[in-house]
Amino acid sequence: MxxxxxxxxxxxxxxxxxxxxxxxxxxxxxxxxxxxxxxxxxxxxxxxxxxxxxxxxxxxxxxxxxxxxxxxxxxxxxxxxxxxxxxxxxxxxxxxxxxxxxxxxxxxxxxxxxxxxxxxxxxxxxxxxxxxxxxxxxxxxxxxxxxxxxxxxxxxxxxxxxxxxGSDVTIIPENSISRILVPTSDIGTTWRDRLFDDSSWPSGNTGIGYDYGNLIGSNGDVRSETEDTNATVYVRIPFTIDSPESLTSLTLRMKYDDGFAAYINGTLVASAGAPASPQWNSVATADNPDSAAVIFEDFNIPIGPNLLGKGGNILAIQGLNRSTGSSDLLVLPQLDATTAAxxxxxxxxxxxQSSTPATSNGTNQGLPAGAVTFSIPGRGFTNSVSLELSVASPTADIRYTTNGNVPTASSTRYTGNPITITSSQIIRARAYSNGLAPGPVSEEGYIELSSSAESFSSDIPVVI
Missing domain, CATH: 2.60.40.1260 (Lamin Tail domain)
Structure with missing residues (x-):
């Protein structure tokens, strides 16, 4: 082809x-x-x-x-x-x-x-x-x-x-200057937009929240405004793009506790633990444990035709705590981009084998290893089944499992000797070959029947 x-x-x-x-x-x-x-x-x-x-x-x-x-x-x-x-x-x-x-x-x-x-x-x-x-x-x-x-x-x-x-660049680093508001009433959704006037909001460096040590930036502690009052905090971070057309990918990296919804110039680009339509006093829909909150989680942002503007842009984030009584809160973004190759x-x-959406593919990595063939298709049995596995390539290794798990390179290696099945099992197998991707997972199920089933006969179809 x-x-x-x-x-x-x-x-x-x-x-x-x-x-x-x-x-x-x-x-x-x-x-x-x-x-x-x-x-x-x-x-x-x-x-x-x-x-x-x-x-x-x-x-x-x-x-x-x-x-x-x-x-x-x-x-x-x-x-x-x-x-x-x-x-x-x-x-x-x-x-x-x-x-x-x-x-x-x-x-x-x-x-x-x-x-x-x-x-x-x-x-x-x-x-x-x-x-x-x-x-x-x-x-x-x-x-x-x-x-x-x-x-x-x-x-x-x-x-x-x-x-x-292309070149990897950080557009918004940690500890970036931002505008912060813990809303006390509904101010609508225009605060997410690029042209919204946030000059009256307090400024502070990201991260925003409390009880996360040196991850909280200068003037970024909002404990007094949020605790027992509101689980939501609004954060606006300006950034400049000279040539939006030169960017091939965007990645929002977030350290957060417990949820967030992120917008670029008013368009929702990523969220986690956020309700479908966040309100001014929304709470997170799930906990994000402290151990996970301090590690960046990456969110790929497809670059639509109107997402970015030349010059000034805005990343607006609604940070969400699980409750107003939560002991900690964190909103710490980093926005990375890749420029054209x-x-x-x-x-x-x-x-x-490793896809590269919106970045250079590199060189081809070859076809996956072939599919594993089973000598006996899945069926019911009364005594035992002697099963053999094979693959077209003579140099490929076959790995298989008997507990229904997907085989990995460390699963049991098929040595060529028949597998004796004496009880109901699902056998899953795939081939591995040097320089190729793992082959597709092949599987068959074998169901042990009562010995009386050997002599059973019926004109009515029986589903096992």
């Missing part, structure tokens, strides 16, 4: 092979990957379990669009699709501009959202023969994509090898 490339790229390489699908002509061939025209679908994940969470806290499938060209490109009105017969399936909103070396994450969640965090109106298939394409604004010209992509695996992404990397290069398509 090769990535689709544009017509102008193929003509430059002397390739004219084409495939006609409905009204659109999909051009593909084996031209050098460096000839792939901007922009490209550089990485996607069709079976996301825990690699990246969306704003709803769900592990939706995702797609990364990357611009390898030296100039910015406006892809407003372009389309993403998982169906070659419907090339204009989901339209990118107005204002989507990819800087040179920049990336955009679109969740393939079937939620159909084009404001803030972007969600397409389809999901991706993990089965072999899948289709994914980026289509130009005419709804017919396929700019780049994958036709008949191979089987996809849990938390293993697929895409193009990529060299070059310099001199990005693209290689062949392949799997990545």
């Amino acid at each position: 090769k990535p689709l490339i544009s017509l102008r790229s193929l003509l430059a390489c002397g390739f004219y092979t084409f495939l006609l699908v409905t009204a659109a002509t999909l051009i593909f061939g084996v031209c050098s990957p460096r000839a792939i025209a901007a922009p490209v679908l550089v990485e996607f994940m069709a079976s996301n379990d825990r690699s990246l969470y969306d704003e709803d806290g769900q592990s939706s499938d995702w797609i990364e669009i990357f611009n390898p060209d030296p100039t910015s490109i406006d892809i407003s009105g372009w389309f993403l699709t998982n169906d070659p017969s419907e090339l204009d399936k989901w339209e990118l909103p107005t204002g989507v501009v990819l800087p040179s070396g920049g990336s955009l994450i679109v969740f393939a969640s079937n939620k159909d959202r084009d404001v803030g965090e972007l969600h397409a109106n389809f999901k991706l298939s993990k089965e072999p023969g899948g289709y994914l394409a980026l289509v130009e604004g005419d709804g017919q010209t396929v700019a780049n994509g994958y036709i008949d992509y191979p089987e996809q695996f849990d938390d293993i992404s697929y895409g193009l090898a990529q060299t070059g990397s 310099t001199n990005p290069g693209l290689g062949e398509a392949g799997y990545f």
Whole structure:
């Protein structure tokens, strides 16, 4: 399987092979990957379990669009699709501009959202023969994509090898100057916005709270205002971005006790232990233990087309305690970013054991190890079952469990001798091979039956 490339790229390489699908002509061939025209679908994940969470806290499938060209490109009105017969399936909103070396994450969640965090109106298939394409604004010209992509695996992404990397920068460090308010009445929600006038609020350095020692910044202690009064504190931290288009990823790192809701320029970007619609006197919905509160927890922030402004921006956080009588409170943010890659290069398509949404993919990490085959399918038995396991690769190790747990590299190694099953068990197995990702988990269940079941017969189907 090769990535689709544009017509102008193929003509430059002397390739004219084409495939006609409905009204659109999909051009593909084996031209050098460096000839792939901007922009490209550089990485996607069709079976996301825990690699990246969306704003709803769900592990939706995702797609990364990357611009390898030296100039910015406006892809407003372009389309993403998982169906070659419907090339204009989901339209990118107005204002989507990819800087040179920049990336955009679109969740393939079937939620159909084009404001803030972007969600397409389809999901991706993990089965072999899948289709994914980026289509130009005419709804017919396929700019780049994958036709008949191979089987996809849990938390293993697929895409193009990529060299070059961006720079990591801290936009808001710990101990940043902020404005603080413990509300005594409802002041609405405009305090989250960039242009809100907070000049009358007291200032202090982050972290904000009390009883967390040197994590509490200068003038950041709010015990007297919150204790036995209000479990909420508002914090506003200004920051400046000279070139929003140069940022490819944002990460909010939080030390917090017990909950928070964070907004950039009025848009909710992350939360934990917060009610769905926080009020001026809300409390956290769950405890965050002291041992966890002092360790940064990272929240990926997709950079939507209107999230950041050039110049002044605001990070507004509503800190939440579990109760007004709590013995401690902490709101300590750090905002990190990655800038666009310099001199990005693209290689062949392949799997990545460690996905890299919105950052450089690096080199391909190879196919996962093959699936384990069971000599006997799951069934009921009366005496015993002698089970053999096998995998296509002669150099792969098979690891298995008999307690239903997912096998790891340290699980029992299958040595080639049959596994004798004498009681009801679930056998789960997967293959491990040097340089490859672990193979898919294969499993079968074996149910021990009473000896009288051997002579039992019935014209009525029996479910075990």
